[in-house]
Amino acid sequence: MRRKRKIGTGEISKYKMRLNAHGGQQEQGINYWETYSPVVMWTTVKLIITLATIDGWPSRQLDFTQAYRQADVDGDIYMKLPKGFKIQEKHPKEGYCLKLLKNIYG
Numbered sequence: 474m475r476r477k478r479k480i481g482t483g484e485i486s487k488y489k490m491r492l493n494a495h496g497g498q499q500e501q502g503i504n505y506w507e508t509y510s511p512v513v514m515w516t517t518v519k520l521i522i523t524l525a526t527i528d529g530w531p532s533r534q535l536d537f538t539q540a541y542r543q544a545d546v547d548g549d550i551y552m553k554l555p556k557g558f559k560i561q562e563k564h565p566k567e568g569y570c571l572k573l574l575k576n577i578y579g
Contacts, residue, residue, distance in 0.1 A: 494552045494573065546573050 477487045499505050525532045550573045554560075560569060 492555060494550070546576055 475489045476485050477489055479486050551570045554569055
């Protein structure tokens with residue numbers, strides 16, 4: 474967790490954290506069926522934009538930074554309890570997991 478402070482007083486205003494599911498333990502055909510991760514070099518993007526400008530090609534800008542954030546989950550996905558997650562003391566932590574209802578990508 475990171476502490477966010479008020480600029481003037483230095484008082485803690487809120488806590489922020491990032492939760493990531495460990496995708497390295499998934500198995501193809503069981504936990505996922507297809508993947509697609511486009512990768513492009515910036516020099517290629519700049520070249521295409523330059524050619525479009527010089528030759529008068531029509532172009533558009535699209536932004537996909539939040540395309541899948543908090544999307545519904547297609548199947549049942551479970552993850553281990555994160556560090557610092559508290560449950561009632563009478564139950565052992567090892568017997569529990571979290572079921573994801575929304576995608577936590579991002």
